[in-house]
Amino acid sequence: MSFKLIKKDKDTKARCGVLSTAHGDTKTPVFMPVGTQATVKTLSNEDLLRSGTDIILCNAYHLYLRPGEEIIKKAGGLHQFCGWKGPILTDSGGFQIFSLATLMKASDKGVGFSSHLDGSKHFLTPEDVIRLQRSFGSDIMMPLDECVHYPCSKERAADSLRLTTKWAQRSKKEHGLNARQLLFGIIQGSTYPDLRREGIEKLLEIGFDGYAIGGVSVGEPADLIYEIVDNATEYMPEDKPRYLMGVGTPADIFEAVSMGIDMFDCVIPTRNGRSGTAFTEEGKLVLRNREFSSDFEPIDRECKCYTCANHYRAYIRHLFNTDEILGLKLVSLHNIHFYAKLMDNIRTAIKTGRFKTFKEKFLKNYNS
RNA sequence: GUGGGUGUAGCUCAGUUGGUCAGAGCACUUGACUGUGGCUCAAGUGGUCGGGAGUUCAAGUCUCCUCACCCACC
Numbered sequence: 001m002s003f004k005l006i007k008k009d010k011d012t013k014a015r016c017g018v019l020s021t022a023h024g025d026t027k028t029p030v031f032m033p034v035g036t037q038a039t040v041k042t043l044s045n046e047d048l049l050r051s052g053t054d055i056i057l058c059n060a061y062h063l064y065l066r067p068g069e070e071i072i073k074k075a076g077g078l079h080q081f082c083g084w085k086g087p088i089l090t091d092s093g094g095f096q097i098f099s100l101a102t103l104m105k106a107s108d109k110g111v112g113f114s115s116h117l118d119g120s121k122h123f124l125t126p127e128d129v130i131r132l133q134r135s136f137g138s139d140i141m142m143p144l145d146e147c148v149h150y151p152c153s154k155e156r157a158a159d160s161l162r163l164t165t166k167w168a169q170r171s172k173k174e175h176g177l178n179a180r181q182l183l184f185g186i187i188q189g190s191t192y193p194d195l196r197r198e199g200i201e202k203l204l205e206i207g208f209d210g211y212a213i214g215g216v217s218v219g220e221p222a223d224l225i226y227e228i229v230d231n232a233t234e235y236m237p238e239d240k241p242r243y244l245m246g247v248g249t250p251a252d253i254f255e256a257v258s259m260g261i262d263m264f265d266c267v268i269p270t271r272n273g274r275s276g277t278a279f280t281e282e283g284k285l286v287l288r289n290r291e292f293s294s295d296f297e298p299i300d301r302e303c304k305c306y307t308c309a310n311h312y313r314a315y316i317r318h319l320f321n322t323d324e325i326l327g328l329k330l331v332s333l334h335n336i337h338f339y340a341k342l343m344d345n346i347r348t349a350i351k352t353g354r355f356k357t358f359k360e361k362f363l364k365n366y367n368s
Numbered sequence: 369g370u371g372g373g374u375g376u377a378g379c380u381c382a383g384u385u386g387g388u389c390a391g392a393g394c395a396c397u398u399g400a401c402u403g404u405g406g407c408u409c410a411a412g413u414g415g416u417c418g419g420g421a422g423u424u425c426a427a428g429u430c431u432c433c434u435c436a437c438c439c440a441c442c
Contacts, residue, residue: 037404041406059404062404089403147403190433245402265403266402267399275406277401288397290396322405
Protein backbone atom coordinates (compact mmCIF):
# COMPACT_ATOMS: atom_id res chain seq x y z
CA MET A 1 0.00 0.00 0.00
CA SER A 2 1.63 3.16 -1.12
CA PHE A 3 1.48 6.29 -3.17
CA LYS A 4 3.95 6.68 -6.00
CA LEU A 5 4.57 9.96 -7.77
CA ILE A 6 5.15 9.31 -11.44
CA LYS A 7 5.47 12.79 -12.85
CA LYS A 8 5.46 16.39 -11.72
CA ASP A 9 4.30 19.08 -14.10
CA LYS A 10 6.92 21.69 -15.00
CA ASP A 11 4.52 24.64 -15.32
CA THR A 12 2.17 24.10 -12.39
CA LYS A 13 2.06 22.14 -9.14
CA ALA A 14 0.13 19.37 -10.90
CA ARG A 15 1.29 15.81 -10.44
CA CYS A 16 0.49 12.35 -11.59
CA GLY A 17 0.77 9.20 -9.50
CA VAL A 18 -0.53 5.80 -8.50
CA LEU A 19 -2.31 5.05 -5.26
CA SER A 20 -2.24 1.39 -4.25
CA THR A 21 -4.93 -0.10 -2.04
CA ALA A 22 -5.99 -3.56 -0.91
CA HIS A 23 -8.47 -3.63 -3.79
CA GLY A 24 -6.25 -2.38 -6.55
CA ASP A 25 -4.44 0.64 -7.89
CA THR A 26 -5.83 4.01 -8.79
CA LYS A 27 -4.14 6.44 -11.10
CA THR A 28 -4.15 10.04 -9.92
CA PRO A 29 -5.42 12.69 -10.34
CA VAL A 30 -8.63 10.78 -9.92
CA PHE A 31 -12.31 11.56 -9.62
CA MET A 32 -14.31 9.33 -7.27
CA PRO A 33 -18.03 9.08 -8.04
CA VAL A 34 -20.14 9.46 -4.92
CA GLY A 35 -22.00 6.32 -3.87
CA THR A 36 -23.35 7.44 -0.53
CA GLN A 37 -25.54 4.43 0.17
CA ALA A 38 -23.13 1.89 -1.31
CA THR A 39 -24.45 2.68 -4.77
CA VAL A 40 -23.66 5.40 -7.25
CA LYS A 41 -27.25 6.39 -7.80
CA THR A 42 -28.83 4.85 -10.92
CA LEU A 43 -25.61 3.09 -11.99
CA SER A 44 -24.61 -0.56 -11.74
CA ASN A 45 -21.05 -1.61 -11.01
CA GLU A 46 -20.74 -2.67 -14.62
CA ASP A 47 -21.85 0.80 -15.74
CA LEU A 48 -19.13 2.28 -13.53
CA LEU A 49 -16.41 -0.01 -14.83
CA ARG A 50 -17.35 0.63 -18.43
CA SER A 51 -17.27 4.36 -17.92
CA GLY A 52 -13.72 4.18 -16.63
CA THR A 53 -14.30 4.46 -12.90
CA ASP A 54 -11.87 2.59 -10.67
CA ILE A 55 -12.59 3.95 -7.19
CA ILE A 56 -15.83 5.02 -5.53
CA LEU A 57 -16.81 6.83 -2.36
CA CYS A 58 -19.34 5.56 0.16
CA ASN A 59 -20.59 7.18 3.33
CA ALA A 60 -20.17 5.71 6.79
CA TYR A 61 -22.89 7.90 8.34
CA HIS A 62 -25.56 6.77 5.89
CA LEU A 63 -24.51 3.13 6.03
CA TYR A 64 -24.33 3.21 9.82
CA LEU A 65 -27.98 4.30 9.88
CA ARG A 66 -29.01 1.94 7.09
CA PRO A 67 -28.54 -0.97 6.75
CA GLY A 68 -26.36 -0.76 9.87
CA GLU A 69 -22.96 -2.14 10.75
CA GLU A 70 -24.15 -5.67 11.52
CA ILE A 71 -25.65 -6.38 8.13
CA ILE A 72 -22.60 -5.16 6.26
CA LYS A 73 -20.39 -7.19 8.56
CA LYS A 74 -22.53 -10.28 7.96
CA ALA A 75 -22.23 -9.75 4.22
CA GLY A 76 -18.47 -9.92 4.62
CA GLY A 77 -17.81 -6.22 4.32
CA LEU A 78 -18.81 -3.39 2.07
CA HIS A 79 -17.18 -4.82 -1.06
CA GLN A 80 -19.08 -8.07 -0.68
CA PHE A 81 -22.27 -6.27 0.25
CA CYS A 82 -22.40 -4.00 -2.80
CA GLY A 83 -20.39 -6.11 -5.22
CA TRP A 84 -17.85 -3.42 -6.10
CA LYS A 85 -14.46 -5.10 -6.35
CA GLY A 86 -12.32 -2.00 -6.69
CA PRO A 87 -11.12 0.46 -4.06
CA ILE A 88 -13.67 2.14 -1.81
CA LEU A 89 -13.09 5.30 0.15
CA THR A 90 -15.54 5.85 2.98
CA ASP A 91 -16.29 9.28 4.23
CA SER A 92 -16.64 9.37 7.99
CA GLY A 93 -19.95 11.16 8.05
CA GLY A 94 -18.55 14.22 9.78
CA PHE A 95 -19.88 16.44 7.03
CA GLN A 96 -23.30 14.76 7.07
CA ILE A 97 -23.69 15.01 10.84
CA PHE A 98 -23.02 18.73 10.63
CA SER A 99 -25.18 19.34 7.58
CA LEU A 100 -27.86 16.66 7.27
CA ALA A 101 -28.56 15.44 10.78
CA THR A 102 -29.62 17.61 13.67
CA LEU A 103 -26.48 18.14 15.66
CA MET A 104 -27.05 17.80 19.37
CA LYS A 105 -23.54 18.35 20.68
CA ALA A 106 -19.95 18.04 19.60
CA SER A 107 -17.49 17.61 22.43
CA ASP A 108 -14.07 16.16 23.08
CA LYS A 109 -15.78 12.86 23.63
CA GLY A 110 -17.55 12.69 20.29
CA VAL A 111 -20.65 13.83 18.53
CA GLY A 112 -24.28 13.45 19.49
CA PHE A 113 -26.82 13.84 16.76
CA SER A 114 -30.31 13.05 15.74
CA SER A 115 -30.82 10.98 12.59
CA HIS A 116 -32.13 12.79 9.51
CA LEU A 117 -34.22 9.70 8.75
CA ASP A 118 -36.26 9.15 11.91
CA GLY A 119 -34.95 11.57 14.50
CA SER A 120 -33.44 8.77 16.57
CA LYS A 121 -30.59 9.84 18.82
CA HIS A 122 -27.03 8.60 18.35
CA PHE A 123 -23.62 9.24 19.80
CA LEU A 124 -20.41 8.45 17.93
CA THR A 125 -16.84 8.82 19.11
CA PRO A 126 -13.92 9.16 16.70
CA GLU A 127 -13.01 5.58 17.69
CA ASP A 128 -16.50 4.35 16.81
CA VAL A 129 -16.19 5.85 13.35
CA ILE A 130 -12.83 4.14 12.75
CA ARG A 131 -14.18 0.80 13.99
CA LEU A 132 -17.20 1.21 11.76
CA GLN A 133 -15.06 1.74 8.68
CA ARG A 134 -12.78 -1.09 9.74
CA SER A 135 -15.68 -3.51 9.80
CA PHE A 136 -16.85 -2.16 6.45
CA GLY A 137 -13.43 -3.04 5.06
CA SER A 138 -12.93 0.39 3.50
CA ASP A 139 -9.72 0.81 1.55
CA ILE A 140 -9.43 4.43 2.57
CA MET A 141 -10.96 5.62 5.82
CA MET A 142 -11.68 9.20 6.78
CA PRO A 143 -11.66 10.24 10.43
CA LEU A 144 -14.51 12.04 12.14
CA ASP A 145 -14.09 15.78 11.70
CA GLU A 146 -16.09 18.88 12.42
CA CYS A 147 -17.08 20.89 9.39
CA VAL A 148 -17.98 24.53 10.03
CA HIS A 149 -20.22 26.69 7.91
CA TYR A 150 -19.23 29.71 5.85
CA PRO A 151 -18.77 32.41 6.96
CA CYS A 152 -17.22 31.40 10.29
CA SER A 153 -15.51 33.60 12.83
CA LYS A 154 -11.83 32.94 13.42
CA GLU A 155 -12.46 32.14 17.05
CA ARG A 156 -15.08 29.54 16.19
CA ALA A 157 -12.88 28.11 13.42
CA ALA A 158 -9.94 27.80 15.82
CA ASP A 159 -12.05 26.02 18.44
CA SER A 160 -13.39 23.68 15.82
CA LEU A 161 -9.92 22.96 14.48
CA ARG A 162 -8.76 22.02 17.98
CA LEU A 163 -11.61 19.55 18.25
CA THR A 164 -10.94 18.05 14.81
CA THR A 165 -7.25 17.71 15.68
CA LYS A 166 -7.99 15.91 18.93
CA TRP A 167 -10.35 13.59 17.12
CA ALA A 168 -7.64 13.00 14.49
CA GLN A 169 -5.17 11.89 17.15
CA ARG A 170 -7.66 9.46 18.63
CA SER A 171 -8.64 8.17 15.20
CA LYS A 172 -5.02 7.43 14.39
CA LYS A 173 -4.55 5.66 17.70
CA GLU A 174 -7.61 3.51 17.10
CA HIS A 175 -6.45 2.76 13.57
CA GLY A 176 -3.09 1.59 14.90
CA LEU A 177 -0.79 -0.16 12.46
CA ASN A 178 -3.54 -1.39 10.16
CA ALA A 179 -1.73 -1.44 6.83
CA ARG A 180 -4.58 -2.91 4.80
CA GLN A 181 -6.73 0.13 5.26
CA LEU A 182 -5.41 3.61 4.66
CA LEU A 183 -6.34 6.45 6.96
CA PHE A 184 -6.31 10.05 5.76
CA GLY A 185 -6.20 13.19 7.87
CA ILE A 186 -8.67 16.00 7.24
CA ILE A 187 -7.51 19.60 7.24
CA GLN A 188 -10.00 22.12 8.58
CA GLY A 189 -9.52 25.79 9.53
CA SER A 190 -12.23 27.46 7.48
CA THR A 191 -10.98 30.36 5.38
CA TYR A 192 -8.00 31.23 7.59
CA PRO A 193 -4.62 30.38 6.04
CA ASP A 194 -2.78 30.34 9.37
CA LEU A 195 -5.34 27.99 10.91
CA ARG A 196 -5.17 25.72 7.87
CA ARG A 197 -1.39 25.64 8.15
CA GLU A 198 -1.56 24.92 11.85
CA GLY A 199 -4.01 22.11 11.14
CA ILE A 200 -1.68 20.54 8.57
CA GLU A 201 1.30 20.68 10.92
CA LYS A 202 -0.62 18.92 13.67
CA LEU A 203 -1.79 16.23 11.25
CA LEU A 204 1.75 15.72 10.01
CA GLU A 205 2.93 15.15 13.56
CA ILE A 206 0.30 12.44 13.92
CA GLY A 207 1.09 10.96 10.52
CA PHE A 208 -1.49 9.82 7.98
CA ASP A 209 -1.49 7.89 4.71
CA GLY A 210 -2.91 10.87 2.88
CA TYR A 211 -4.25 14.35 3.56
CA ALA A 212 -7.60 15.80 2.70
CA ILE A 213 -8.78 19.37 2.53
CA GLY A 214 -12.20 19.50 4.14
CA GLY A 215 -14.60 22.28 4.95
CA VAL A 216 -14.57 23.83 1.49
CA SER A 217 -17.42 24.42 -0.94
CA VAL A 218 -19.72 25.14 1.97
CA GLY A 219 -20.98 28.37 0.43
CA GLU A 220 -17.84 30.40 -0.15
CA PRO A 221 -17.02 31.84 -3.60
CA ALA A 222 -14.90 29.72 -5.97
CA ASP A 223 -11.92 32.09 -5.82
CA LEU A 224 -11.77 31.63 -2.08
CA ILE A 225 -11.74 27.84 -2.47
CA TYR A 226 -8.76 28.16 -4.83
CA GLU A 227 -6.95 30.42 -2.36
CA ILE A 228 -7.47 27.94 0.45
CA VAL A 229 -6.33 25.02 -1.69
CA ASP A 230 -3.31 26.80 -3.14
CA ASN A 231 -2.21 27.79 0.32
CA ALA A 232 -2.81 24.36 1.83
CA THR A 233 -0.93 22.36 -0.79
CA GLU A 234 2.16 24.45 -0.03
CA TYR A 235 2.36 22.70 3.32
CA MET A 236 1.05 19.26 2.41
CA PRO A 237 3.70 16.56 1.95
CA GLU A 238 4.64 15.67 -1.62
CA ASP A 239 4.84 11.96 -1.07
CA LYS A 240 1.28 11.49 0.15
CA PRO A 241 -1.98 11.73 -1.78
CA ARG A 242 -3.88 14.99 -1.48
CA TYR A 243 -7.64 14.84 -1.53
CA LEU A 244 -9.95 17.83 -1.99
CA MET A 245 -13.26 16.81 -0.48
CA GLY A 246 -16.52 17.60 -2.22
CA VAL A 247 -15.11 19.42 -5.25
CA GLY A 248 -16.13 20.05 -7.95
CA THR A 249 -16.93 21.39 -11.37
CA PRO A 250 -14.63 20.66 -14.31
CA ALA A 251 -13.15 24.15 -13.91
CA ASP A 252 -12.60 23.55 -10.17
CA ILE A 253 -10.82 20.31 -10.96
CA PHE A 254 -8.42 21.94 -13.41
CA GLU A 255 -7.57 24.65 -10.89
CA ALA A 256 -7.12 22.22 -8.02
CA VAL A 257 -5.00 19.82 -10.10
CA SER A 258 -2.80 22.80 -10.98
CA MET A 259 -2.37 23.35 -7.26
CA GLY A 260 -1.30 19.77 -6.66
CA ILE A 261 -4.50 17.95 -5.72
CA ASP A 262 -4.67 14.22 -6.54
CA MET A 263 -8.14 13.11 -5.53
CA PHE A 264 -11.66 14.49 -5.89
CA ASP A 265 -15.20 13.52 -5.12
CA CYS A 266 -18.31 15.45 -5.93
CA VAL A 267 -22.03 14.86 -6.34
CA ILE A 268 -22.21 17.21 -9.30
CA PRO A 269 -21.97 14.73 -12.20
CA THR A 270 -24.53 12.38 -10.70
CA ARG A 271 -26.87 14.91 -9.12
CA ASN A 272 -26.87 17.05 -12.24
CA GLY A 273 -27.33 13.88 -14.24
CA ARG A 274 -30.49 13.16 -12.31
CA SER A 275 -31.84 16.60 -13.02
CA GLY A 276 -31.07 16.36 -16.73
CA THR A 277 -27.90 18.43 -16.96
CA ALA A 278 -25.12 16.87 -19.03
CA PHE A 279 -21.46 17.85 -19.16
CA THR A 280 -19.73 18.35 -22.49
CA GLU A 281 -16.48 19.96 -23.55
CA GLU A 282 -18.45 23.07 -24.50
CA GLY A 283 -20.12 23.31 -21.10
CA LYS A 284 -23.30 22.16 -19.46
CA LEU A 285 -26.33 21.11 -21.46
CA VAL A 286 -29.72 21.28 -19.76
CA LEU A 287 -31.39 18.47 -21.67
CA ARG A 288 -34.82 19.18 -20.19
CA ASN A 289 -34.96 22.33 -22.25
CA ARG A 290 -37.38 22.64 -25.12
CA GLU A 291 -34.62 23.37 -27.60
CA PHE A 292 -33.71 19.66 -27.50
CA SER A 293 -37.20 18.34 -28.18
CA SER A 294 -36.33 17.64 -31.83
CA ASP A 295 -32.56 17.33 -31.51
CA PHE A 296 -31.59 13.99 -33.02
CA GLU A 297 -27.94 14.15 -32.04
CA PRO A 298 -26.20 12.44 -29.14
CA ILE A 299 -25.29 14.55 -26.10
CA ASP A 300 -21.74 14.69 -27.45
CA ARG A 301 -20.76 13.31 -30.85
CA GLU A 302 -17.21 12.57 -29.77
CA CYS A 303 -18.25 10.80 -26.57
CA LYS A 304 -17.77 7.03 -26.42
CA CYS A 305 -20.23 6.34 -23.60
CA TYR A 306 -23.23 4.02 -23.91
CA THR A 307 -25.67 6.92 -23.82
CA CYS A 308 -24.02 8.82 -26.65
CA ALA A 309 -23.60 5.67 -28.72
CA ASN A 310 -27.28 4.79 -28.49
CA HIS A 311 -29.53 7.75 -27.76
CA TYR A 312 -30.61 11.13 -29.10
CA ARG A 313 -30.88 14.32 -27.07
CA ALA A 314 -34.56 14.43 -28.09
CA TYR A 315 -35.15 11.01 -26.52
CA ILE A 316 -33.42 11.98 -23.29
CA ARG A 317 -35.40 15.22 -23.13
CA HIS A 318 -38.55 13.11 -23.65
CA LEU A 319 -37.55 10.80 -20.78
CA PHE A 320 -37.12 13.76 -18.43
CA ASN A 321 -40.29 15.37 -19.66
CA THR A 322 -42.23 12.22 -18.85
CA ASP A 323 -40.43 11.45 -15.57
CA GLU A 324 -39.07 8.19 -16.86
CA ILE A 325 -36.26 6.81 -14.70
CA LEU A 326 -34.08 5.81 -17.65
CA GLY A 327 -33.33 9.50 -18.20
CA LEU A 328 -31.70 9.79 -14.78
CA LYS A 329 -29.47 6.85 -15.59
CA LEU A 330 -28.50 7.81 -19.12
CA VAL A 331 -27.32 11.29 -18.15
CA SER A 332 -25.61 10.09 -14.95
CA LEU A 333 -23.80 7.49 -17.03
CA HIS A 334 -22.67 10.09 -19.55
CA ASN A 335 -21.52 12.50 -16.84
CA ILE A 336 -19.51 9.86 -14.98
CA HIS A 337 -17.93 8.86 -18.27
CA PHE A 338 -17.20 12.52 -19.00
CA TYR A 339 -15.48 13.00 -15.63
CA ALA A 340 -13.47 9.77 -15.95
CA LYS A 341 -12.37 10.75 -19.44
CA LEU A 342 -11.50 14.24 -18.28
CA MET A 343 -9.26 12.84 -15.54
CA ASP A 344 -7.68 10.45 -18.00
CA ASN A 345 -6.91 13.33 -20.34
CA ILE A 346 -5.52 15.35 -17.45
CA ARG A 347 -3.20 12.50 -16.44
CA THR A 348 -2.00 12.03 -19.99
CA ALA A 349 -1.41 15.77 -20.35
CA ILE A 350 0.66 15.86 -17.16
CA LYS A 351 2.69 12.83 -18.22
CA THR A 352 3.45 14.30 -21.62
CA GLY A 353 4.23 17.73 -20.21
CA ARG A 354 1.29 19.41 -21.90
CA PHE A 355 -0.97 20.03 -18.92
CA LYS A 356 -0.86 23.84 -18.98
CA THR A 357 -1.76 23.96 -22.67
CA PHE A 358 -4.45 21.34 -22.22
CA LYS A 359 -5.98 23.23 -19.31
CA GLU A 360 -6.01 26.53 -21.18
CA LYS A 361 -7.53 24.95 -24.25
CA PHE A 362 -10.20 23.18 -22.24
CA LEU A 363 -11.21 26.23 -20.20
CA LYS A 364 -11.31 28.44 -23.28
CA ASN A 365 -13.73 26.05 -24.94
CA TYR A 366 -15.80 25.40 -21.81
CA ASN A 367 -18.62 27.73 -20.87
CA SER A 368 -19.17 27.53 -17.16
C1' G B 369 -90.63 21.22 -20.52
C1' U B 370 -90.00 22.72 -15.03
C1' G B 371 -86.73 23.46 -10.86
C1' G B 372 -81.71 23.55 -9.07
C1' G B 373 -76.37 23.66 -9.75
C1' U B 374 -71.68 24.77 -12.22
C1' G B 375 -68.87 27.92 -15.91
C1' U B 376 -62.22 32.19 -13.31
C1' A B 377 -54.72 30.20 -16.35
C1' G B 378 -53.48 24.00 -20.17
C1' C B 379 -55.73 21.04 -15.48
C1' U B 380 -58.03 21.20 -10.30
C1' C B 381 -59.97 25.15 -7.90
C1' A B 382 -59.75 29.98 -4.13
C1' G B 383 -61.83 34.69 -4.62
C1' U B 384 -65.91 37.56 2.38
C1' U B 385 -71.41 42.43 2.60
C1' G B 386 -69.48 45.23 -5.09
C1' G B 387 -63.58 48.86 -3.74
C1' U B 388 -54.83 46.33 -4.47
C1' C B 389 -59.64 40.24 -6.66
C1' A B 390 -56.61 38.87 -11.55
C1' G B 391 -54.92 34.48 -7.36
C1' A B 392 -53.04 29.30 -5.55
C1' G B 393 -51.41 24.31 -6.49
C1' C B 394 -50.04 21.30 -10.51
C1' A B 395 -48.31 21.54 -15.55
C1' C B 396 -45.20 24.38 -18.80
C1' U B 397 -40.61 27.67 -19.53
C1' U B 398 -35.72 29.10 -17.73
C1' G B 399 -31.94 28.97 -13.97
C1' A B 400 -29.43 26.83 -9.58
C1' C B 401 -27.41 22.30 -7.43
C1' U B 402 -19.78 21.13 -5.07
C1' G B 403 -17.54 14.92 1.54
C1' U B 404 -26.19 13.12 -2.46
C1' G B 405 -33.02 10.96 -1.64
C1' G B 406 -34.43 10.90 -7.61
C1' C B 407 -35.35 15.94 -3.67
C1' U B 408 -35.43 20.87 -3.28
C1' C B 409 -35.04 25.96 -4.37
C1' A B 410 -35.45 30.54 -7.40
C1' A B 411 -37.52 33.17 -11.30
C1' G B 412 -40.83 33.35 -15.48
C1' U B 413 -44.89 32.62 -19.50
C1' G B 414 -50.29 31.70 -19.27
C1' G B 415 -56.92 34.37 -18.17
C1' U B 416 -61.77 40.64 -21.92
C1' C B 417 -63.32 35.78 -14.97
C1' G B 418 -68.59 31.25 -20.93
C1' G B 419 -70.98 35.40 -24.21
C1' G B 420 -74.04 39.96 -24.35
C1' A B 421 -76.72 44.01 -22.19
C1' G B 422 -77.78 46.79 -17.77
C1' U B 423 -77.28 49.09 -12.48
C1' U B 424 -73.03 51.85 -10.20
C1' C B 425 -67.96 56.57 -9.30
C1' A B 426 -66.55 51.20 -9.31
C1' A B 427 -68.84 44.40 -11.46
C1' G B 428 -65.79 37.23 -11.20
C1' U B 429 -69.04 39.61 -7.36
C1' C B 430 -75.76 42.54 -8.25
C1' U B 431 -79.97 42.33 -12.33
C1' C B 432 -81.73 40.57 -17.15
C1' C B 433 -80.99 37.79 -21.68
C1' U B 434 -78.22 33.95 -23.85
C1' C B 435 -74.85 29.52 -24.54
C1' A B 436 -72.57 24.93 -22.60
C1' C B 437 -72.38 21.00 -19.17
C1' C B 438 -74.41 18.33 -14.74
C1' C B 439 -78.48 16.72 -11.34
C1' A B 440 -83.62 16.07 -9.99
C1' C B 441 -88.71 15.96 -11.40
C1' C B 442 -92.23 15.55 -15.43
